Amino acid sequence: MKQSNWGGQRIGAGRKRAAEPTVTVRVPVSSKEAIVKLVQQLKASPSVSFPAWLKPLQLVEQPTSQFIPCMSYSVRAGFPSPADDYIEKRIDLNEELIKHREATFFLRVRGHSMIEAGIDDGDELIVDRAITPEHNRIVVAAVDGELTVKRFYQRHGVVKLLAENPEYPDIEFKAGQEMVIWGVVIRIIKSV
Amino acid sequence: MSRFVLVDANNFYVSCERVFNPKLMGRPVVVLSNNDGCAVARSQEAKVLGIKMGVPWFQVQPLAKKHDIIALSSNYALYADMSNRMMTLLGQFAPKQEVYSIDECFLSLDGLNVDLVAYGQKIRQRIGQWIGLPVCVGIGPTKTLAKLANYIAKKQLQWQGVCDLSVLPESVLNHLLAEIEVGEVWGVGRRTQEKLTGMGIHTALAFKQADATFIGHHFSIMMQRTVLELRGVSSLQLESVVPARKQIMCSRSFGMPVIQLADLQQAVISYVTRAAEKLRAQSLLAGAVHVHIRTNPHRQKEAQYSQGMTVTLMEACCDTLKLVQASLWGLQRIYRPGYRYSKAGVILMELMPKGLKQMALFTDRNYAVNKDVRPLMQTVDRINQRMGKDTVFLAGAGIAKSWQMKRKNKSPCYTTEWNELVIVHAK
Numbered sequence: 001m002k003q004s005n006w007g008g009q010r011i012g013a014g015r016k017r018a019a020e021p022t023v024t025v026r027v028p029v030s031s032k033e034a035i036v037k038l039v040q041q042l043k044a045s046p047s048v049s050f051p052a053w054l055k056p057l058q059l060v061e062q063p064t065s066q067f068i069p070c071m072s073y074s075v076r077a078g079f080p081s082p083a084d085d086y087i088e089k090r091i092d093l094n095e096e097l098i099k100h101r102e103a104t105f106f107l108r109v110r111g112h113s114m115i116e117a118g119i120d121d122g123d124e125l126i127v128d129r130a131i132t133p134e135h136n137r138i139v140v141a142a143v144d145g146e147l148t149v150k151r152f153y154q155r156h157g158v159v160k161l162l163a164e165n166p167e168y169p170d171i172e173f174k175a176g177q178e179m180v181i182w183g184v185v186i187r188i189i190k191s192v
Numbered sequence: 193m194s195r196f197v198l199v200d201a202n203n204f205y206v207s208c209e210r211v212f213n214p215k216l217m218g219r220p221v222v223v224l225s226n227n228d229g230c231a232v233a234r235s236q237e238a239k240v241l242g243i244k245m246g247v248p249w250f251q252v253q254p255l256a257k258k259h260d261i262i263a264l265s266s267n268y269a270l271y272a273d274m275s276n277r278m279m280t281l282l283g284q285f286a287p288k289q290e291v292y293s294i295d296e297c298f299l300s301l302d303g304l305n306v307d308l309v310a311y312g313q314k315i316r317q318r319i320g321q322w323i324g325l326p327v328c329v330g331i332g333p334t335k336t337l338a339k340l341a342n343y344i345a346k347k348q349l350q351w352q353g354v355c356d357l358s359v360l361p362e363s364v365l366n367h368l369l370a371e372i373e374v375g376e377v378w379g380v381g382r383r384t385q386e387k388l389t390g391m392g393i394h395t396a397l398a399f400k401q402a403d404a405t406f407i408g409h410h411f412s413i414m415m416q417r418t419v420l421e422l423r424g425v426s427s428l429q430l431e432s433v434v435p436a437r438k439q440i441m442c443s444r445s446f447g448m449p450v451i452q453l454a455d456l457q458q459a460v461i462s463y464v465t466r467a468a469e470k471l472r473a474q475s476l477l478a479g480a481v482h483v484h485i486r487t488n489p490h491r492q493k494e495a496q497y498s499q500g501m502t503v504t505l506m507e508a509c510c511d512t513l514k515l516v517q518a519s520l521w522g523l524q525r526i527y528r529p530g531y532r533y534s535k536a537g538v539i540l541m542e543l544m545p546k547g548l549k550q551m552a553l554f555t556d557r558n559y560a561v562n563k564d565v566r567p568l569m570q571t572v573d574r575i576n577q578r579m580g581k582d583t584v585f586l587a588g589a590g591i592a593k594s595w596q597m598k599r600k601n602k603s604p605c606y607t608t609e610w611n612e613l614v615i616v617h618a619k
Contacts, residue, residue: 103323106610145217147617148616
């Protein structure tokens with residue numbers, strides 16, 4: 001039987017399928033013409049390029065400053081520096097010397113009663129209030145409304161503050177007299 | 193049951209001063225507001241002598257002379273540092289912390305199985321030894337009750353600084369509340385108190401037993417919650433996330449009235465300089481500057497004027513020079529001659545992190561990079577950090593600064609300035 005030329009599939013007929021899912025975009029009726037025109041123009045024109053100095057709406061990264069160990073030589077593939085593995089943070093005195101950040105204070109010395117303990121007029125002391133004062137430690141005490149630095153003596157129920165200079169008297173406490181230990185000296189800072 | 197803890201330093205400003213100046217121990221001491229105007233903190237001894245909170249200092253001068261009361265100017269650099277130390281330490285005591293003000297914070301002890309009174313004593317001991325500040329601890333099943341517990345711990349010595357309302361039988365608790373004026377309840381201000389008293393609600397107990405819906409109807413939903421909180425129903429949670437700063441302000445009263453534009457300009461330049469330093473310290477940029485000036489509203493006989501203006505910058509920056517330029521431009525426009533100005537201020541607004549800066553549409557990027565002032569600002573900041581405040585400053589800020597506020601009796605910045613360390617005697 002001879003096949004008819006009529007009927008069957010017609011190429012290009014039926015619902016058009018896009019290569020990917022599509023969305024409908026709503027635009028104001030009044031702007032429709034202008035938008036369609038603009039899109040056509042853009043499609044026709046070569047890709048947009050800006051002059052070098054004009055970079056509109058660009059985010060500029062401005063990293064905050066940080067201490068990063070930094071290598072001054074260029075790095076070449078295949079030849080890593082033998083020092084790479086050894087890059088470490090620089091020493092930070094705050095970290096090394098201060099164990100209790102919140103309880104640590106700096107005080108400046110005035111006077112000469114502690115010179116034999118290595119504490120001179122004008123030195124700065126690092127004082128840690130978190131440490132419990134013990135016999136023989138150098139402490140800051142509040143005596144008669146003043147802060148004073150002395151060696152703490154506490155033996156057999158006797159409490160004294162010792163000077164480290166024979167020309168200065170020790171301070172002894174009798175029952176009822178009040179003395180408050182302000183903090184324990186952990187370091188002396190000197191200028192040389 | 194939730195358990196809230198409120199830790200609050202006693203007479204915070206005075207206590208901070210006492211840590212570094214033992215002479216102030218046991219003596220009546222007050223700290224005065226900016227310009228040495230009013231008493232903003234009082235030692236227990238000064239309270240006993242009848243110095244009221246906020247009283248203008250000149251009014252109590254005779255009393256002060258008679259009893260040898262020591263008046264100090266406020267030293268906010270010192271108080272801020274001591275507050276930071278205290279809050280850091282307190283944060284180590286609980287999984288959750290809400291810093292409520294410079295001298296008090298809430299802790300939430302949910303999930304911690306400890307004897308709370310002993311824990312409170314441990315907190316007191318730690319803060320006392322490590323930083324020398326006396327604190328009181330209030331504990332309760334709600335924030336409002338914790339706050340009230342703190343009040344009781346402060347007023348009644350038998351609690352030894354720690355009061356736990358969460359373990360008291362209802363009858364004992366009510367007995368305590370009956371002794372406390374309703375105005376002492378957290379959130380009840382002076383006007384609310386007056387209105388409540390008018391309704392016959394005088395004490396914290398009466399407030400607790402009031403009809404909550406009735407209170408909500410006549411006041412606010414917040415007051416209704418307060419009533420519930422007094423009954424032990426927790427309806428306020430800890431707010432441990434501090435919202436990012438949206439503004440940086442620097443505003444001060446003058447030591448004497450200022451009339452000339454030139455003096456106002458000096459003041460504004462100084463304030464912008466200070467605010468911009470803070471801005472850079474937090475790695476932020478400002479998108480706008482607000483500048484305001486006003487006369488003294490307490491001198492009703494003088495002509496009054498108050499005006500402010502916000503100047504938007506083309507591009508956010510942290511450059512003192514640009515911010516000064518913008519604020520002076522604004523000042524020029526709001527300044528009116530013939531008034532006696534008592535205060536000026538600047539606010540840096542539209543703050544954003546450095547990395548998020550948006551360039552203006554038509555900025556020439558190369559030009560912007562060449563004119564980068566960051567190294568200059570960094571250098572100035574470093575010099576001032578190392579050599580002391582205002583070692584390098586804009587000449588426009590003036591040198592004599594006749595307008596500067598009075599702080600006749602300010603203690604040294606013991607903990608924040610290397611040149612002002614506490615003196616320890618060796619004699």
